[in-house]
Amino acid sequence: MAEVQIRRYEDEDDEDVKDLFTLGMSEHVPSSCLHVLKQPHTQMLLACVFCALLASSKSFLLPILAVTLLLAAGRQGVNYIFSQYIQTSLSLDLKNIRQTYLERPNSCFWVAESQGRVVGTVACLPAERNEGCLELKRMSVKHSHRGQGIAKALCRAVSDFARERGYPAVVLYTSIVQTDAQKLYEHMGYRKVREFVVPELMARITNFTLFEYRLDLQQPEN
Template identity: 65%
Template sequence: MATSFQLRKFRDEDSEAVQEIFTDGMSEHVPSSFMHILKQPPTQMVLMCVFCALMTSSKSFLLPILAVTLLLAAIRQLVVHMFKAYIDVSLKKDLHNISETYLKQKDSCFWVAEMDGRIVGTVACLPNENVPEALELKRMSVRRSHRGMGIAKALCRTVADFTRDRGFAAVVLYTSVVQKEAQHLYEHLGYEKTKEFAAPEFFAKIVNFTLFEYRLQFKKED
């Protein structure tokens, strides 16, 4: 079945839908982030030490199993808290007044993908202080129910066209180790991974929660 969507600039009445798409999209990463943390050697060592220590002292399986279960629940809750904190900060900053942040500033813009009168995807760009020759792609998200329709690719290409038309040499973006689908999309569109670094939070550094910088460099003849 053919699918039809249109891309357009953000309007103020889109704000609630945009915030919903962003919140849902970020919340999707909680399970994969939790699994990533469980696979890290420091996490496994702590769980094993707790289990063995309680096993030795209590001479019972029940207490160490209960303790490890509670520890796992605490780790997952910490992941939920970290994502919620990031979502809350974002909703209070650039996503609180999208027009002011993106549409009224130089070399910035915010687009939405609309299908059957419903906002189903978002993307934005703005100057990057650390990479002055590039614009940064931000807030790329598509509703889970509307993925696989080419919406994400169209949103990314819109940012690339906008950036190139304004004379910038590249598009940069940042994504995390757990966002596998996003990494595949960007690499398919010609982005190259240029940097890897740990997220700034202390807990993120301990569990090796890596962030990636991707760059789409425009050719001179483009």
């Protein structure tokens, strides 16, 4: 295994970081499609369309074609939602990483570097919804480098940073389809404190749930 270095973000990492973020988010499309298919109202809709067309056309071809088109349309819808989120992120905090994470107090952005390439990222900044806490953001590890402890090292970078600055806890948000991330955070001592459905209409329809995790930090005794 090639040696991996966890270090602070540098300006020349910009393209690699954005590519890694885009690829990492795109990986969630298939699992999100599967999540939508598991919803009872989705299954009911597909079954109703199939049965109605089968009864009216007396042919299997038309209902099968209709259901196939609905599935394709659903995947395109999920693709669109993720594409919009990626573009929004690239135009907000990831547009100028140095300004967002390195020039503001109590914020930072780290990369994991292997053989001169960025293979992982994580960031943190003061939490907006949890006053007095630090929020972990932009955790991502390249698929080819997973299972090597990189994500754990990135998590520790954030918790150590928070302790050094006297924060009592680190919070983060992850989605229902990011099961590997949930296992990682729970292994690192985070506990799930809240779950809620994303307020956008499409997310409510598909029951797309977000989980809030919290890591309480013990401050060293003087």
